[in-house]
Amino acid sequence: MAPLKVGFVGTGIFASDFHLPALQAIPEHFTPYSATNRTKSKAEKFAEKAKIDGSKVYDTIEELVKDDQVDFIDALVPVQHNYQVIKTAVDAGKPIIIEKPLAASLEDAKKIVELDKSTKVPILIAEQWVYFKAIELIKERLTKIGDVVSFTHKAIQQWNPNSPFLQTKWRQNPEHIGGFLSDGGVHQIALLTEVLGNIESVSANTRQLRDISGDDDILFSSVKLASGAIGTYTYSTVFANNKPESSLIIYGTNGSIYLDYTDKDHITIDTYVGETTSTNPQHIEFKEDLFSEGIQYEFENLYEAITSNDKSILKATPAKSFHHYAFFVAAIESSKDGGGAVKVAQL
Incomplete structure (x- = not known):
């Protein structure tokens, strides 16, 4: 099976220094493919490091998820944006892994859990522990x-x-x-x-x-x-x-x-x-090493869920993350x- 193509939403420190190396360590499963960031120049700099074609640097997440070649979203954004980013991905049918904590409020956290219950699209929270x-x-x-x-x-x-x-x-x-x-x-x-x-x-x-x-x-x-x-x-x-x-x-x-x-x-x-x-x-x-190895465990878990079309095997679910x-x-x-x-x- 061809490697899954990753669309990055948020290209800051953790995306560049932790998520990207973890994905690049498993090239048979993942290929960095596209990116977007609130500050486009940061996404462009990230794209150079990730060897992403400049044409695949998008202005918004809405543009990125319209790309049929994107297999899943790796989102690393300020917590208060988590719900909207997850909803945008799910509405486009894109599996997503997103950084913790789950949300900025319990209200938004509950909305993410309910969204997860309502869809077959895998939603994984990046809680590698x-x-x-x-x-x-x-x-x-x-x-x-x-x-x-x-x-x-x-x-x-x-x-x-x-x-x-x-x-x-x-x-x-x-x-x-x-x-x-x-x-x-x-x-x-x-x-x-x-x-x-x-x-x-x-x-x-x-x-x-x-x-x-x-x-x-x-x-x-x-x-x-x-x-x-x-x-x-x-x-x-x-x-x-x-x-x-x-x-x-x-x-x-x-x-x-x-x-x-x-x-x-x-x-x-x-x-x-x-x-x-x-x-x-x-x-x-x-x-x-729960930074390098743990992040790889997350991506492998998501890969298995996507390729087997079985989100039930995800370990860090929105429901678990809600409790934390x-x-x-x-x-x-x-x-x-x-x-x-x-x-x-x-x-």
Whole structure:
């Protein structure tokens, strides 16, 4: 089968530095074909890098989707435009992958979910953490530790004032609820919910440390899952000089599981089984880069759905992404109300 021809909508940093290399790494499946951007000169520069013919640089998405040769859309736009971009693609019968978080509001997020339910056109949300190898590895071991009682999930990353993502205006002045918290934090919530199930409620405190964030950028929370398990979730990328830590610890009635994914080159899972102290956990370790490899997983998943005409095999669906985003909407509401418990919106 010939490679699928990709139409890029939005040609900024993430399109150029992450999505394009991921697609070019799988030339038997994908060919960069066309592009559009609000600033056409940026699309033209991107086209040169992607080896896209200049005649396939369009002024608008409406023009791009009319091109019968475009097999699917890769959209990387400010979150507040997600719904309209998805609708434009679906109305033209074009499968689409679009960056997270799902929308700028729960209202728009629900509209995307309803649109997805109403069409056979594949809609994939670019939440690559649902493909994290650790998810299946942990789920295989959950029964060994009995009923899950509690968990601690922490993602504290080193502050990087030189991050190119800090320079994007729509992130500095976010229209989507949660700002940097929901933009980055949906990844950890995807990991948590893929392993332990949906979240029922959250009690949270948030605050803003960095002016450039445009909104709150620190989150400490207490979480209750639909299963009844309770735990904590902490997330920030803005603390000054610190020891980064990314971990998920799950406590069961017959043991515990420790995932440490701080270092992508040395990810570990230790499983302790039994009610008494054990110094010999079941230990596994592996490497995985959820930027480069994870993005390739997304595109391979979309390729399979398109070529098999079966959108049911998509892993990062709008419905899943809705729940991840709804968690942050509830967390921000909780913080504004003094940290009381707030129910997470369900579909």
